Amino acid sequence: MSQNDLVLDVRDLSVSFRTGRGKVRALRHVDITVPKNKIVGIVGESGCGKSTLINSVLRLLAPNAIIEPGSQVDFLGDDVIKMSNSQLTDLRGQRISMVFQDPMTALNPVISVGTQMTDILYRLKIPMAEKRKRAADMLAQVGIPDAQRRLEDFPHQFSGGMRQRICIAMALMMNPALLIADEPTTALDVTLEAQIIHLMKELREKFECSMLFVSHNLGLIAELCDEVIVMYAGEVVEQGEVHDLFHRAAHPYTRMLLECDPARIAEARQELPTITGSVPDMIDLPPGCIFAPRCPRRYEPCDASPPEPYAVSDQHSARCFLVRDGR
Amino acid sequence: MLLYTFRRLGLAVLIVCLAMLLLLAAIHMVPGDPAGIALGPRATPEMREAFKVKMGLDQPFFVQYFNFLTNVVTGDLGTDVWSNRPVATMIGEQLPHTIALAIVGLSWSILIGIPLGCFSAVHRNSLLDKFTGVLSVACIAIPSFIVGLYALLLFAVELKWFPAIGAGDSGDLGDQAMHLVLPGLAVGLGWVGYLARFVRTSMLEVLGENHIRMARAYGLPTRRITYVYALKLAILPTVALLGVGVGSLISGAVFAEIIFARPGVGKMVVDAVNTRNYPIVMGGVLVTTMLFALSTLISDLIAAWLDPRVRQGL
Numbered sequence: 001m002s003q004n005d006l007v008l009d010v011r012d013l014s015v016s017f018r019t020g021r022g023k024v025r026a027l028r029h030v031d032i033t034v035p036k037n038k039i040v041g042i043v044g045e046s047g048c049g050k051s052t053l054i055n056s057v058l059r060l061l062a063p064n065a066i067i068e069p070g071s072q073v074d075f076l077g078d079d080v081i082k083m084s085n086s087q088l089t090d091l092r093g094q095r096i097s098m099v100f101q102d103p104m105t106a107l108n109p110v111i112s113v114g115t116q117m118t119d120i121l122y123r124l125k126i127p128m129a130e131k132r133k134r135a136a137d138m139l140a141q142v143g144i145p146d147a148q149r150r151l152e153d154f155p156h157q158f159s160g161g162m163r164q165r166i167c168i169a170m171a172l173m174m175n176p177a178l179l180i181a182d183e184p185t186t187a188l189d190v191t192l193e194a195q196i197i198h199l200m201k202e203l204r205e206k207f208e209c210s211m212l213f214v215s216h217n218l219g220l221i222a223e224l225c226d227e228v229i230v231m232y233a234g235e236v237v238e239q240g241e242v243h244d245l246f247h248r249a250a251h252p253y254t255r256m257l258l259e260c261d262p263a264r265i266a267e268a269r270q271e272l273p274t275i276t277g278s279v280p281d282m283i284d285l286p287p288g289c290i291f292a293p294r295c296p297r298r299y300e301p302c303d304a305s306p307p308e309p310y311a312v313s314d315q316h317s318a319r320c321f322l323v324r325d326g327r
Numbered sequence: 328m329l330l331y332t333f334r335r336l337g338l339a340v341l342i343v344c345l346a347m348l349l350l351l352a353a354i355h356m357v358p359g360d361p362a363g364i365a366l367g368p369r370a371t372p373e374m375r376e377a378f379k380v381k382m383g384l385d386q387p388f389f390v391q392y393f394n395f396l397t398n399v400v401t402g403d404l405g406t407d408v409w410s411n412r413p414v415a416t417m418i419g420e421q422l423p424h425t426i427a428l429a430i431v432g433l434s435w436s437i438l439i440g441i442p443l444g445c446f447s448a449v450h451r452n453s454l455l456d457k458f459t460g461v462l463s464v465a466c467i468a469i470p471s472f473i474v475g476l477y478a479l480l481l482f483a484v485e486l487k488w489f490p491a492i493g494a495g496d497s498g499d500l501g502d503q504a505m506h507l508v509l510p511g512l513a514v515g516l517g518w519v520g521y522l523a524r525f526v527r528t529s530m531l532e533v534l535g536e537n538h539i540r541m542a543r544a545y546g547l548p549t550r551r552i553t554y555v556y557a558l559k560l561a562i563l564p565t566v567a568l569l570g571v572g573v574g575s576l577i578s579g580a581v582f583a584e585i586i587f588a589r590p591g592v593g594k595m596v597v598d599a600v601n602t603r604n605y606p607i608v609m610g611g612v613l614v615t616t617m618l619f620a621l622s623t624l625i626s627d628l629i630a631a632w633l634d635p636r637v638r639q640g641l
């Protein structure tokens with residue numbers, strides 16, 4: 001794949017947080033790419049660094065975060081890490097936009113939906129009437145009836161599903177090249193989830209934007225995404241084309257994650273399967289593989305040095321010695 | 328919004344009526360016979376009886392209350408025991424001075440306190456934030472009469488920037504405004520600190536909310552995020568606080584009125600209490616209560632205007 005086909009190219013991204021206990025190494029040497037017009041999914045447990053990753057892409061990290069030297073976040077040829085504040089303002093909402101997890105708190109409760117939407121267009125030098133027309137069009141496209149009139153309404157006058165539709169409409173207002181969706185359906189119930197996913201698929205065709213879709217719902221990822229990235233404790237442990245990865249999961253963590261997915265558990269069991277143990281302390285890291293302490297297939301090389309990504313097939317790799325050794 | 332205004336107005340009227348009931352009860356419960364005090368120790372029992380009939384004090388309590396209510400509605404607050412002038416007229420003369428003082432004091436506190444609070448919240452933990460923190464607490468801690476005395480000494484006596492005492496020529500608005508600056512500062516300075524702290528806290532809370540993160544992710548200008556998206560929410564508790572705060576501002580005004588020898592309802596009521604001049608005490612307290620009810624009404628309406636959830640919820 002040539003460089004020009006990538007919308008986002010994250011190379012060797014490491015992010016740490018200064019805390020009272022020491023430096024928390026939240027992301028370590030993360031490499032991910034988002035090709036044009038593709039949807040890339042990110043899965044992983046809470047605390048695996050998903051949010052830190054997407055916040056790094058928009059440079060919205062907390063003040064105590066440090067982006068380690070050597071990190072590179074290339075967005076359409078520009079390094080986001082090196083951007084000035086005015087360049088970042090230009091980037092956010094215009095070229096990269098984001099849909100947040102909880103639509104109930106993502107909109108400002110005292111500002112009308114219309115104003116919040118037209119505010120995003122502040123960079124455009126077009127008359128207000130034109131901006132409102134665009135906002136109404138966009139609301140109609142995400143399936144909000146009577147859009148023109150509802151611009152006057154405030155967020156509390158919409159239901160949760162409607163609010164997430166508004167958030168998606170807002171994200172697409174400036175026709176961005178990359179849309180980041182941070183667990184956009186986690187706060188919604190299952191029927192709404194299906195509707196929102198359907199909407200996102202539809203809009204992706206219409207707007208031709210690439211998408212980074214964060215979720216811990218494997219079913220959604222399988223349904224929506226072209227490529228999957230599995231993260232564990234601040235590292236990418238496996239990545240690949242969605243079919244290949246789900247059918248030939250190579251990393252023990254990915255396999256266990258798949259086993260734990262309630263949707264896949266066919267037979268009724270008394271107890272749901274879990275991955276024993278918990279995410280390691282990211283201040284004091286083990287010298288070898290990060291997953292080794294919880295891994296059921298741990299063997300000699302695992303504790304010696306951290307594994308590199310090894311190819312499973314040409315579009316699929318995993319950071320696991322089992323793959324290297326062909327076991 | 329119209330419906331909300333009407334409901335809120337009804338509530339304000341109810342509050343004033345209740346306050347009047349309490350006021351009348353308080354007067355009845357205070358030891359000492361008004362007639363005896365008004366007429367002096369040498370009055371005969373007949374004279375006292377005649378006085379009571381004249382003032383309506385021989386009537387049952389609820390009849391008195393009813394008379395009180397109807398008199399107030401027609402604008403009759405009784406007559407001054409000493410000068411025999413209508414109390415309503417006397418208060419009417421003093422009230423504009425008190426209201427002007429309260430508004431200037433309030434303006435001082437809003438114009439300095441709110442920007443200071445916003446600034447501290449945005450530049451949290453900076454040196455200037457810590458400095459304003461100390462400054463705010465100092466403002467809260469210093470009693471208004473101390474502020475008044477020192478402001479008088481410094482700005483009026485030493486520097487001669489502002490006039491020292493009185494309310495200024497009654498025809499000259501500019502002169503009256505100059506006479507208001509220092510008393511206003513004395514009344515409002517404590518509230519500067521109070522508001523700065525209060526706004527800082529609610530601003531910090533709002534700035535941590537999800538929708539602010541979203542506004543940032545959409546690249547909105549920082550100024551618009553701070554002063555529109557965040558402040559419009561963060562100001563709501565402050566508006567409610569100010570509505571109640573006007574009450575304490577008016578009581579604080581008594582000191583300023585005495586120090587700066589200004590006319591005003593506060594000073595008038597204090598004088599009337601000392602001479603047991605009940606009609607003026609009642610009239611003064613009643614008008615102050617009405618001011619208080621009015622200020623909470625205004626603050627609620629402002630809150631409803633700012634917050635659509637309040638506007639449509641009630």
